Amino acid sequence: MLKRLWSVLLVLCLLLPACAAAEAQPAKASPGMWYEVFVYSYSDSNGDGRGDLNGLRQKLSYIADMGYTGLWLMPVMPSPSYHKYDVTDYMDVDPLYGTLDDMRALVKECHALGLRLIIDLPVNHTSTQHDWFKLATTSLKFGNLGNKYIGFYTFSQKRTGKMARVEGTNWYFEEQFSGGNMPDLNLTNPEVRRQLEKVIRFWLKDVDVDGFRLDAVTSYTDTLEGNIEVLRWINDTAKAAKPDCYIVGEAWTSLDQISRYYESGIDGFFLFPASQAEGYIVSALKAQKPAESYFKALAATESAIPDGIIAPFLCNHDTGRSVGLLQARSDPAKAKFAEGLLNLFPGSVFTYYGEEIGMVGSGVDPNKRIGMYWAQGEITLPPPGATRTDYAYPGVYAQQVDGASLLNYCKALNHLKAKFPVIMTGRSEALVVDGALLALRRFDGESECVIAINFDAQSEGRIALSGSYALSGELLTGTDPVKLDTEEGKTSLQLPPYSIAVLLEQN
Ligand SMILES: [Ca+2]
Ligand SMILES: [Ca+2]
Helix, strand or coil, X not given: CHHHHHHHHHHHXXXXXXXXXXXXXXXXXXXXXXXXXXXXXXXXXXXXXXXXXXXXHHCHHHHHHCCCCEEEECCCCCCCCCCXXXXXXXXXXXXXXXXXXXXXXXXXXXXXXXXXXXXXXXXXXXXXXXXXXXXXXXXXXXXXXXXXXXXXXXEECXXXXXXXXXXXXXXXXXXXXXXXXXCEECCCCHXXXXXXXXXXHHHHHHCCCCEEEECCHHHCCCCXXXXXXXXXXXXXXXXXXXXXXXXXXXXXXXXXXXXXXXXXXXXXXXXXXXXXXCCHHHHHHHCCCHHHHHHHHHHHHHHHCCCCEEEEECCCCCCCCHHXXXXXXXXXXXXXXXXXXXXXXXXXEEEECCHHHCCCCCCCHHHHHCCCCCXXXXXXXXXXXXXXXXXXXXXXXXXXXXXXXXXXXXXXXXHHHHHXXXXXXXXXXXXXXXXXEEEEEEECCCCEEEEEEEXXXXXXXXXXXXXXXXEEEEEXXXXXXXXXXXXXXXXXXXXXXXXXXXXXXXX
């Protein structure tokens, strides 16, 4: 008995340090279905024609009902521009959007509805109107080179690379973007990091947001290693403040490079190779052998990102909108099916506001960021500089009452993924890759399902699987249903054009 007690104690002693070590590891955020919102163009609550936080708050039940699990807000901090990527104060809200208290109320209501909320944290650069830059350049003008704010940026009397002149001096400042308005911060300066640590803690602890979207991470420093080091610092700082926060970075680059960025420990990076007209989704739809094209892209992505949360998307505020990319203005079936293909990638899929109703927009940036189309008479003013504001598909309210709308397809898709989270958490193995037909197994070690896809726009397809499966979900772009027959341990599946089926194996 005594011997037994000793061995129990010994086992406990051995386990305890291991448990403590496990607790010190930051909790991994879990994948979800994210919705990107440009507050300026979403919903107006005070009648000035521009969207605001209280307007967005009135639409949260719509977003939750659609099945999205989180929101990414493009920058909400004070800024002289309409897009607000050039911040003048990292610890406040732009008065056009509301107040910090409005922000706190928004976060609270998100959480009550089960939604997470992350905000854009654009720290590669500030506005030239930021106090740090004003203090630095005033000091340069007066020859006071000892001022600490000079070290917040990169100044030089020689113009090299991407630089702009400090007005009224012989000095130049580094800026990777814009034309003289967005000076790059020196993110290796410990004093800058002390300031940013305050900012990160403020939003996570005081305002209670659930994480950040990091803008322009490939421009943080001059090297990949340097960028990864800054990201690791941001990640450690944020996870220390809120262990389960979710951080997603914008590394607009190739899959190989994106894969390297995961070394920073950041939860996820946007999967740029899946997006836009040349990306995985549009390419698969155009391919001679669409099943092979799609599965190859999926397999390459999963092998490049074995552990992190993949963050696929089709379009965002910097790209042409999905219906234009797909040339689907008069082809809603194609727009639906493309959303299906995108959403069957594992990880956290991001939907750009209006994508779920097939909004269009391309060319200059403001065209890609026009007012959310709720209904005629309920659209915010276009951002300054917009040259085109047309809408290809009906508005939200009209699509809500149309069972065959793109909106209802996207809603069904989100709810299907909520029912089978393995679609988001798992990895893939091909079962059938044949012309326009694909069947794959999605598994995560705990659960699994089979996803079957017919890429043909016109013809139905038949897939034979060994094993007995039951139909557990279907995503249809037309009126014909999926048909399934099981006999003697074999399953035969009949898929209508542009359709997707989710199957569970029967024991
Ligand atoms: Ca307003
Ligand atoms: Ca930079």
